[in-house]
Amino acid sequence: MAEERSLPPMLRRMWGREPVPRRGPRPRLDLATITAAAIEIADAEGLAGVSMAAVASRVGVATTALYRYVDSKEDLLTCMADGVAPEPPDPAGLPWRDYLALWTRAQRDILLRHTWLLSITQYAPPLGPRRLLWLDRALAALAGTGLDDGEKMNVASTLTGYALTDAALARAAESGFPELDQSGVEGADDYGELLAEMLDPATYPALSAAMRGGVMRGAAGWTDDADFAFGLGLLLDGVEQLIARRAAS
Amino acid sequence: MAEERSLPPMLRRMWGREPVPRRGPRPRLDLATITAAAIEIADAEGLAGVSMAAVASRVGVATTALYRYVDSKEDLLTCMADGVAPEPPDPAGLPWRDYLALWTRAQRDILLRHTWLLSITQYAPPLGPRRLLWLDRALAALAGTGLDDGEKMNVASTLTGYALTDAALARAAESGFPELDQSGVEGADDYGELLAEMLDPATYPALSAAMRGGVMRGAAGWTDDADFAFGLGLLLDGVEQLIARRAAS
DNA sequence: ACGTACTGTGTATGGCGTTCATAGTTTTGA
DNA sequence: TCAAAACTATGAACGCCATACACAGTACGT
Numbered sequence A, B: 001m002a003e004e005r006s007l008p009p010m011l012r013r014m015w016g017r018e019p020v021p022r023r024g025p026r027p028r029l030d031l032a033t034i035t036a037a038a039i040e041i042a043d044a045e046g047l048a049g050v051s052m053a054a055v056a057s058r059v060g061v062a063t064t065a066l067y068r069y070v071d072s073k074e075d076l077l078t079c080m081a082d083g084v085a086p087e088p089p090d091p092a093g094l095p096w097r098d099y100l101a102l103w104t105r106a107q108r109d110i111l112l113r114h115t116w117l118l119s120i121t122q123y124a125p126p127l128g129p130r131r132l133l134w135l136d137r138a139l140a141a142l143a144g145t146g147l148d149d150g151e152k153m154n155v156a157s158t159l160t161g162y163a164l165t166d167a168a169l170a171r172a173a174e175s176g177f178p179e180l181d182q183s184g185v186e187g188a189d190d191y192g193e194l195l196a197e198m199l200d201p202a203t204y205p206a207l208s209a210a211m212r213g214g215v216m217r218g219a220a221g222w223t224d225d226a227d228f229a230f231g232l233g234l235l236l237d238g239v240e241q242l243i244a245r246r247a248a249s
Numbered sequence C: 001a002c003g004t005a006c007t008g009t010g011t012a013t014g015g016c017g018t019t020c021a022t023a024g025t026t027t028t029g030a
Numbered sequence D: 001t002c003a004a005a006a007c008t009a010t011g012a013a014c015g016c017c018a019t020a021c022a023c024a025g026t027a028c029g030t
Helices: A009-014 A031-045 A052-059 A063-068 A073-083 A096-113 A129-141 A149-174 A188-198 A205-212 A225-248 B009-014 B031-045 B052-059 B063-068 B073-083 B096-113 B116-120 B129-141 B149-174 B188-198 B205-212 B225-248
Strands: none
Touching (some): A031 A052, A052 A063, A052 A073, A073 A129, A096 A129, A096 A149, A096 A225, A129 B205, A149 A225, A149 B149, A149 B205, A149 B225, A188 A205, A205 B129, A205 B149, A225 B225, B009 B073, B031 B073, B052 B063, B073 B116, B073 B129, B096 B116, B096 B129, B096 B149, B096 B225, B116 B149, B129 B149, B149 B225, B188 B205
16 A cells, blocks of 8 residues: 555556546546557557557547556557456366466467567566466466475466467468568578578588478478477476476475 | 579678679678677667667768668668677587587577667577577587487577577566666565565465565576576476487387 | 646657668779 | 769658647536
8 A cells, every 4th residue: 555656657557556536527548448459450450550649549539648548658568468468268177287388378379369469578577467367377377286486486487488489480480581571481491491502511510401401391390389389398398397306305 | 593593682681692793882881880880889878779870870871871781770680680699609519408508598698798689589580690500509419319300490499589588587677677667666576575565365366475475585586597597407308308208219 | 616636639849760862983895 | 085884872851750748628626
């Protein structure tokens, strides 16, 4: 309570802890509406379409009115990042490994469904109510494992990070290479062929051999879900080993 | 050769495969100089300081002259991301696990030394000559392990991704929370206290218990190198297990 | 009814990336 | 030797954007 006073205004708004104004006209909007509108634009036109003007016109106010609800555009982006997160999956008595696999995959799916997230996510400790809900569920899933809280947090962080980078990779492969406008490379196959031709075996011995060997053949490269499962398996195996070690001592 | 013609111009320039102009005045610059200047600015003033005008004035040309060497600012950023990468560490006969630990840590250090990288890295398959060199070394390190090339690539990707997300997290914790301007939260400790007070135990049972229990106490939260080692250990344990499984069959 | 606190508007500003026509410079080929 | 060709750098201009500020309108509290 005493502490709530010192909360950054942004957080207060994200958590709906704003003091209700007692005078003046009722606000025509709230942060949630604005955030939702911004998300819709981003989904439809990409992040480039999300300008203050565009968001404002979508909710039917003047551009500058938004600044009553948000201190800056960055704040709005932060809200969007929290706002897109749906309810986390239900533990429903799953063993920790199954649940965390589900949980991580769900995070990846969110990122792939809203790829603009990849452009604004400076991966940072969550502060929004929805993201924190996800974190809570991961900790809960690890409840019976004998890990301490710090280890649980670390596991959750690592898995979230994995979802993030894997989604980024998958996206880069799916939508052709964004950095190479139109020309040339369009998928993992092209990537492989390109490198196979381009790399000097003297300075890139292992890599050029792999490429010439056709590692990237058949889209087994990145788009595939199997690759996600692969890395996830590595991580969960590591966690499992840790749990076993803790139990043994 | 026939293929080189169809290369995106950007890549041709990054790889120094541009056909030397036969007429007209000699170019006063090259992409490497421009990239280096941009990197220096970013290191000194952050990514916000890297405007086309600033880069141009640093190398002593008019702003628009840069567009002879780069198609867009995004291209420049891509070049920067490749250009900051130093030589990868020398394998020197290290066992795969030791080398990959070193390799991953080195990547994290790069990111922490140039934190602007975290803001421009849409994690994507590497295309620049320097990043590809890193990838090559990772594959080389895994040469004797019995993994196939696809698995090696996946391991390398996963480790790079881990370095990325861990660095992002570490940075967020070190430099206070950027999203909360000035007020309030300044480190992992504050973060923990904030959440402990804010979270409703009914909707965040596991998380609020952990926070009230003091998980974040004593900066053991994120800044610490131990956390990096923790997640890295998980991953490498997973890889080790995979290798053992391959060897057993 | 009056002041007060608050919300939304309109205008203005400065910075940015990028385009385009132009001037200047070196080589090629007649 | 000279002009056309190929190329580089320039400077002005455009459009977009985030944001600051002064103002007009609106509801509550007394």
